[in-house]
Amino acid sequence: MPKALYRKYRSKTLDEVIGQKHITDILSRAISQNRISHAYLFTGPRGVGKTSVARILAHQINDLIYDEDATNLDIIEIDAASNNGVEDVRDLREKVQIAPVSAKKKVYIIDEVHMLSKAAFNALLKTLEEPPEHIVFILATTNVEKLPATIISRTQRFNFRPIMTEDAIKHLAYIAKQEKIKIDDSALKLVAERSDGSFRDSISLLDQLSSLIDSTSDQSITTKLIEDTLGLTSIDVVGQLISAIESHDLPLVISLLNNTYDEGISSIVLVNQLTDSISQQIAEKPQLLPLLDALIDVAKNPQPQLKLLSVLGAAATPKPAPKSLALSSPVYEVSASIAELEKLAVKDNPAKALSKKKAINSSNLANEVAPSSSAFDWAKLLEYTRQNFIALFSVLSKCSYELAGNELTLYTGSRFYKNKLDDTKYTPLLAKCLQDIGIYGLTVHTLPTTLPPKDSQAAAITAIMGGGEEVSIDLA
Secondary structure: OOOOHHHHOOOOOHHHOOOOHHHHHHHHHHHHOOOOOOEEEEEOOOOOOHHHHHHHHHHHHOOOOOOOOOOOOOEEEEEOOOOOOHHHHHHHHHHOOOOOOOOOOEEEEEEOHHHOOHHHHHHHHHHHHOOOOOEEEEEEEOOHHHOOHHHHOOOEEEEOOOOOHHHHHHHHHHHHHHOOOOEOHHHHHHHHHHOOOOHHHHHHHHHHHHOOOOOOOOOOEOHHHHHHHHOOOOHHHHHHHHHHHHOOOHHHHHHHHHHHHHOOOOHHHHHHHHHHHHHHHOOOOHHHHHHHHHHHOHHHOOOHHHHHHHHHHHHHOOOOOOOOOOOOOOOOOOOOOHHHHHHHHHHHOHHHHHHHHHHHHHHHOOOOOOOOOOOOOHHHHHHHHHHHOHHHHHHHOOOEEEEEOOEEEEEOOOHHHHHHHHOOOOHHHHHHHHHHOOOOOOEEEEEOOOOOOOOHHHHHHHHHHOOOOOOOOOOO
16 A cells, blocks of 8 residues: 655654754754753644654664664553553653653653643643653644643753745755656645645645546646645636736626635635735735635635625725814914014914915816805704704804805814714714705814904914904994
């Protein structure tokens, strides 16, 4: 019976291990200097070589050649998932006292050590703390966060990294050449990417795909074959989806989504392809960061297909233009003439400057008719909101206004009331009220200041005082 490729091409020495040089170099040096620890902890994602390195290390500690098919009585592998009880660990504690049969050290490899029960960890703790001289423990886990700190602190910890795509492609190409598997470069890259940093997964996928082609013919593994086998949509469709989102083409986004679903593509698989593609482009397209963040939550939703439609639809919908913002007016200590103060008021009061700019624009557009300005009645607007929308009225009643052409500026007097009017609850409500009283075509701006005085001297004094409100006094 042919051996699986991931077993056939498993590393036999530390030098053959790919992608974990930061670990294998340290272990090789420790062995050459005979500085062997009593306990090692290997952590990292699945399929990156933790168990292989543990077996190689166990053999090299004892100056033995690693042969996967051979057994050694002094190298014992324990699966913690099926031997996780306190009685199993107590049995182990008794056996570690027995000297090695033929090797220098008796090595215990405990795989998936995080599966041990709390009582089992407590039973193991004393042995890890003061093991016999002839014992070496090698613990391996994919979930180091589940290990008690007391266990971790009594080991030498080595963190295995996910395999880099470039390293995976290079090794897969070597295996394909040795096995006479025909596969093009783009397909190799796709296999490496779909393994998610797991060497074992990438080799297993190559093994699976090789059974789908006739090795005696010119047939080769292509990206299309991989996409069909794994239920992926094509790379071109992923690119079209992202382009449609960037161009705010919502109908095209919906059409592409429907096509993928008709082809039997899972929404979760499509999300993974989108996140992979976007993350590779994020340096050139940082505007896609909010979309990437939203896509992460799709898989957690009980209805991922609808959630994906919602996320992509929202990203493809053009965003409304931001409302005008008012700048804060700095306060100056000034000693100058009224004429100079008038210039200062225009320069440092953005509201006044905006007012003058609107006046200039209005004179330039004198021949254009603003349908809203001729019929605008502030008192009528206030009365309508008082009778129908009292919450909006309570804010508008604190405001003063200025109308220039078809632009209505509301001076709220404070940032609190400006934020109220800019809220998504009030903005469409104000537009509705204007339409209800027959006012159309107005562009509304909000400023968190008071209405600037029309008198130039008063404006200059307002600039000095850092703000103020113009009032009329009846001396009669």
